[in-house]
Amino acid sequence: MNFPVSESVARMQGSPTIRAMKEASKLREKGVEVIDLTVGEPDFPTPDFIKEYAIEGLQKGFTKYTPSEGLKIFTESVAEFFQSQFKAKVSPNQVAATCGGKQAIFNAICSLVNPGDEVLIPKPYWVTFPEIVNFCGAKNVFIETEATEFVITLDQIKAAVTDKTKLLILNSPNNPTGRVIPENEIIKIIEFCADRNIYVIADECYLFFVYPPSKVFTCAVLPEELRKFVCIAGSFSKTFSMTGWRIGFVIADESWIKAMTKLQSHSATHPTSFVQYACAKAMQASEIAMKEVEKMLAEYNRRRNFFIPKLQTIEQIKCNLPEGAFYALVDVREMLGKNGFRASEDVASFLLNEVHVAVTDGAGFGADGFLRLSYATSMENLQKAYEKIKEAFSKF
C-alpha cells in the first residue's frame, strides 16, 4: 500500500533545484568532473568573527530553549541593524527569528491565507512560493512579466487583482532573474495593495547583493501605515554566507508577528539558540559585518562582469546583465523545437551529459525556455563553464 500522504502535502511539488543538484552529484559519484552552476548558495566560508560569536554563545550557555520569537538580544539587534543601515524605524516586537528565509515565508503565508484566497506571484518566482500556497489550499495567480523584462509593475498587478486577492509576494533582488524592482515602483505597488487590504510579503533574502548603480531598498523604511500590510522575509544565509546555520527573521506588524510566532511555537519552536546569539552579536558589530558583505558583493560583481558578457557572445542564447543576487537567467528558446530539444529541461540535460556543466531548468521557476546559471562559484569554473557551453552549442 502506498503511504497515504496528506492532501496538503500531495498538492506540493518537490524542489526542482534540489533535483538538479542531485543529478549533478550522481554524475560526480561516477568520477566525472562536473562544473556545478546549480548552486543557490554563496561559495564563501562563514566569516570567522561570526563563528567565534557562536562559540562564545555556546560557552555562555545559550544552549537552551529561547522564546519562540527569538532571544531578546536577537530581535533588538535586527531592529537596531535596520536602524543603523537604513534609518528604518523597526521596533523589536515587530521582529521574530526564523529558521532561515524559507521558514520566514512559510510562517508568513500560513498565518495569513485561507483555502480559496488568491495569492499574486510575479513570474519568474522562487520555487518555494507557489508550493506553500498550494500547501495552504489557496490559489496561485501568476503574473507574466516578460513584457517588462521580468520587473513587475503596478499596472501588471492591477490587471491581476480580484476581490479574492489576499497576498502579493515580491522578491527583489530576484531569484532566478537577478532583477531588482526600482524603489518607486515598490512603493507604488505597496500603496495600491494597502489601499485594498492586500498583504505583501517582501522576500529580501538577497537584500545586500545589489550592484551599483542599482540601489538596495528595504520595505522596512516604509511608513508605519504601509508596513502594517508588509512582512519582510530576511535571511542570514546569503548575506553572511551562513546557509547551513538556518537562521533568518521576519519584520512585520506586531499582530502578524504574533500569529507567526504562534505557528512557529508548534513547529520549529525557534532557531538554534547560540546561532541567534552569534547573529545578534554580528549585527551589533555592524561595521565589521558590512565589510564582509562588501567583500562578497565585490567578488560577485567581478564574476558577473566577467561571466555575463561572455555568455552574451554565445549566438544561440540570450542573457541580460542582472542588477542583483548571483544568478543569470539564460533564454534558450531559440534552440527549442530543433535538434531534439522540446523544452529547456532537455537543454539542461544536454549540457550536463555532453559537457558536464550542471545548470537549473527554468521551468520550476515559471520560466520554461530559460536556464538559471549561478555564478556563486570561482572565476576558473566560470571560464571553464563558458568554454564548455560555447563548445556544446556550436554544433547547432
Ligand SMILES: Cc1ncc(COP(=O)(O)O)c(C=O)c1O
Ligand atoms: C528568493 C529566496 N528566498 C528565500 C530563500 C531562503 O533561503 P534560506 O531559507 O536559506 O534563508 C532563498 C534560498 O535560496 C531564495 O532564493
